[in-house]
Amino acid sequence: MAINSCCLLLVIVSVIWSTNSLCASYNIDPIEYEESPTSHWTMNGIAYVGGKLCNNIPLTHMTAHNAIDTIVFTGANWIQLVVTQYQKNINSTFIYPTNDTDTDDEFISAISYAGMRDLGIMISPRLELEDDPGRTPEEIGTFFREADWVDWFGNYSQMVFHYASMLGDVPILVSLGSGLEATSWRDAEWRNLTKKARDKYPRWSLTYSANSCGEESNITWWDAVDFIGVNAHYNIPRYGHDSYRDYKFVDNQIKFWNNIVYVGRSFEPGCYMTKSLFDLKNKYNKPILFTEIGFCSGLQQGRKCLNQSIDLQFQDASFKAFFRVFLLQDWFYGAFIWHWVPDPNIGGPEDWNYTPRRKPAENVVKYHYGGFGFATEFTHGHILHCNTSSLI
Ligand SMILES: *[C@@H]1O[C@H](CO)[C@@H](O)[C@H](O)[C@H]1NC(C)=O
Ligand SMILES: *[C@@H]1O[C@H](CO)[C@@H](O)[C@H](O)[C@H]1NC(C)=O
Ligand SMILES: *[C@@H]1O[C@H](CO)[C@@H](O)[C@H](O)[C@H]1NC(C)=O
Ligand SMILES: *[C@@H]1O[C@H](CO)[C@@H](O)[C@H](O)[C@H]1NC(C)=O
Ligand SMILES: *[C@@H]1O[C@H](CO)[C@@H](O)[C@H](O)[C@H]1NC(C)=O
Ligand SMILES: *[C@@H]1O[C@H](CO)[C@@H](O)[C@H](O)[C@H]1NC(C)=O
Ligand SMILES: *[C@@H]1O[C@H](CO)[C@@H](O)[C@H](O)[C@H]1NC(C)=O
Numbered sequence: 001m002a003i004n005s006c007c008l009l010l011v012i013v014s015v016i017w018s019t020n021s022l023c024a025s026y027n028i029d030p031i032e033y034e035e036s037p038t039s040h041w042t043m044n045g046i047a048y049v050g051g052k053l054c055n056n057i058p059l060t061h062m063t064a065h066n067a068i069d070t071i072v073f074t075g076a077n078w079i080q081l082v083v084t085q086y087q088k089n090i091n092s093t094f095i096y097p098t099n100d101t102d103t104d105d106e107f108i109s110a111i112s113y114a115g116m117r118d119l120g121i122m123i124s125p126r127l128e129l130e131d132d133p134g135r136t137p138e139e140i141g142t143f144f145r146e147a148d149w150v151d152w153f154g155n156y157s158q159m160v161f162h163y164a165s166m167l168g169d170v171p172i173l174v175s176l177g178s179g180l181e182a183t184s185w186r187d188a189e190w191r192n193l194t195k196k197a198r199d200k201y202p203r204w205s206l207t208y209s210a211n212s213c214g215e216e217s218n219i220t221w222w223d224a225v226d227f228i229g230v231n232a233h234y235n236i237p238r239y240g241h242d243s244y245r246d247y248k249f250v251d252n253q254i255k256f257w258n259n260i261v262y263v264g265r266s267f268e269p270g271c272y273m274t275k276s277l278f279d280l281k282n283k284y285n286k287p288i289l290f291t292e293i294g295f296c297s298g299l300q301q302g303r304k305c306l307n308q309s310i311d312l313q314f315q316d317a318s319f320k321a322f323f324r325v326f327l328l329q330d331w332f333y334g335a336f337i338w339h340w341v342p343d344p345n346i347g348g349p350e351d352w353n354y355t356p357r358r359k360p361a362e363n364v365v366k367y368h369y370g371g372f373g374f375a376t377e378f379t380h381g382h383i384l385h386c387n388t389s390s391l392i
Contacts, residue, residue, distance in 0.1 A: 037368065039327055043173075043334025044369040045078035045122065046071045047292060048110070050102035051342040053084075059106035064342035065113045071340055074362065075371030078120040080175075080291070080336045083107055085125065085159050089132035090139045090182075093151035095159050098130060108166060122173040122336070124209060124291070125163045127156070127180065138211065141182040153189045157196065169201045175291060178209035179231055187220045194224040209291035213271035217264070222284040227333055231292035233303045234260055235271060236318055253321030261325065270302070278331075287333035293322060294338030297359055298352025310352045316360040323368045337365055 048071065050064075051057035057064055071079055083102055087095050102110075114121060127137050144152065156177075164174040176193055177184070184190065194206055207229035210216040216230045237256055259265070264276030281288050295318040296305035326332050338354050347357030356362040365371070 038370055039323075039334075039368045041327075041332060041334035043078040043120065043122075043289065043336070044076050045080055045120075045334055045336035046074065046076045046365075047080040047082055047124070047336045047339040048114075049082045049339050049341050050084075050106065050110070052100045052102055054341040054346060055343045057342040059102055059110040059342065061342065063344065064110065067340055067342045067344065068110070068113050068117060068119070070344075070357070072117050072119065073371050074366045075369030076119065076337075076365075077369075078122060078173075078334065078336070079114045080122040080124050081107070081110055081114070082124045082126060082339075083163050084128050086128050086130040087140065088130050090129065090135050090137075090141070091143055091148075093144075093148050093155055095127065095152075095155040104166070107163065111167065120173070121167070122175065122291075123164050124175040124178055125160045126178045127159075138179055138181040140180055141186075149186060149189060152183075153186075153193070157193050160193070161196075164197070164204070165201065169203045171203045171205070173205045173207060173227075174201075175207050175209045175229060176225070178291070179211040179215065181211055181215045184208070184210065184215055184219050190221050191224050194221070207289060207291065213273055216277075217273045217275040217280060222280075222286055226286065227289040228280060228284060228286050229289050229291040230277075232290040232335075233292065233294070235302070236295065236300075250317050250321045250324070253318060254325055257321060257325040261329070281331050287331050289333040290326075290335035292338040293335045294354040294356075295319065295361075296352060296354055297356075297361070305353050307352060310350060312349060312359050312361070315356065316364060319356065319361045319364040323364065327368065 048068065050059050051061075068079065085095050085101055086098050087093070111121060111123075127140065129135055129137060129140075141149070141152065160174075160176060164172070174197065176190070176197070190208070197204055197206055205227070206225040207227040208219070208225055209229045209231050210219055212230055212232050212234050216228070222228050234256075236253060260273070261277045264273055264279060265271075275283070277288055295315045297312050297315040298310045299306040299308055322335075326335070337356060340355060340357060346353070347355045347359060349359060351359070356365055
């Protein structure tokens with residue numbers, strides 16, 4: 001009997017194994033990954049954005065907890081919880097939650113569930129503009145006078161500490177800000193904020209999520225945080241290929257990333273990084289963490305995904321090239337894939353947005369994060385409107 005069940009088990013295991021190999025040979029070119037298939041980064045992360053901007057599924061809902069389960073299925077070991085408050089326009093200094101802000105109860109529910117699923121917790125409080133058409137949060141502070149900086153940093157640090165301190169002094173990672181390009185040159189104020197966090201919450205790790213193409217190499221206070229955080233939306237080129245399945249296409253993207261890593265000048269216009277990632281980590285002797293990494297599965301203009309020409313293979317190839325380059329860097333601390341939302345209808349083969357969920361790219365992530373199985377979710381047929389792209 002014991003022998004029989006053992007054999008049965010072997011049969012089942014080998015069936016699963018060969019199924020996986022079949023899937024793998026379809027989705028992943030094994031030659032590309034010979035060297036280093038499984039990530040040894042410390043943080044194999046996924047960013048999770050609350051449902052208020054995306055069909056209003058509260059984080060307390062079972063559906064939202066299920067979304068966290070599907071993050072676990074990818075093999076991810078860290079989750080980044082994004083929460084958003086608002087200010088009226090780029091000149092305002094008053095910061096407040098709106099109906100689009102996840103409530104504290106919802107936020108705590110997501111943290112607790114993620115903790116129960118053994119995920120490391122990164123908290124990323126963010127700012128959006130409630131009423132300033134044509135402007136972006138990157139421009140907050142552009143016209144501030146000295147007195148405004150005092151008010152803004154006063155209110156802003158209250159907002160950050162409100163979310164970050166919900167669990168108290170426990171070993172979480174806190175992103176003190178994200179893409180606030182027109183504020184991050186205020187060296188003294190940001191150092192003040194890091195010092196406040198260090199004094200009161202010595203067990204936190206700290207980072208800041210700098211935008212790629214300028215802010216990451218401009219910041220002067222990286223020495224005050226633990227990781228150099230980059231929202232890594234470099235302008236990946238699409239030239240030099242006949243087919244995205246062609247390994248040469250992945251090769252071209254690898255060249256592009258190697259340029260970002262070692263040379264530090266983008267081929268693309270509008271990218272103003274002044275230092276390579278390698279020089280940046282050497283200058284501050286800090287590991288680099290991609291606080292966001294993602295690619296539209298359709299046409300992309302800057303950081304925006306355009307609602308046209310769905311292109312799952314471009315996204316798939318982009319993730320392959322990204323992993324291929326960064327799995328080999330021993331100073332690379334990890335990455336947070338952009339992004340998951342509670343609603344299981346978001347994603348899938350008809351969606352042109354960032355999420356890899358239920359797209360070929362999800363299997364690339366799973367392959368490297370060590371997730372088990374493929375196709376862990378039912379396929380939902382349609383796309384619903386989702387406003388999270390405003391957070392990019
Ligand atoms: C912000 O201030 C600038 C400079 O004073 C001004 O030109 C702009 O209109 C202001 N924006 C808003 C929304 O008040
Ligand atoms: C926010 O929600 C409250 C309570 O549901 C509602 O009364 C209010 O009108 C909402 N505000 C906006 C701006 O939608
Ligand atoms: C927050 O902003 C308001 C309005 O701009 C200002 O009056 C107040 O002093 C600020 N709060 C802090 C703690 O700085
Ligand atoms: C730093 O924080 C201290 C205490 O909160 C404050 O007195 C000081 O003005 C701050 N400095 C800057 C540059 O914000
Ligand atoms: C980087 O710094 C330069 C020089 O101070 C400034 O002109 C530019 O706007 C900054 N770019 C970003 C993205 O912070
Ligand atoms: C793309 O946007 C257009 C116009 O905004 C809309 O009519 C169309 O339904 C969208 N496409 C899909 C697939 O949702
Ligand atoms: C999303 O944004 C559109 C306009 O950009 C707005 O009309 C719609 O109400 C927003 N939906 C949600 C759920 O916030």
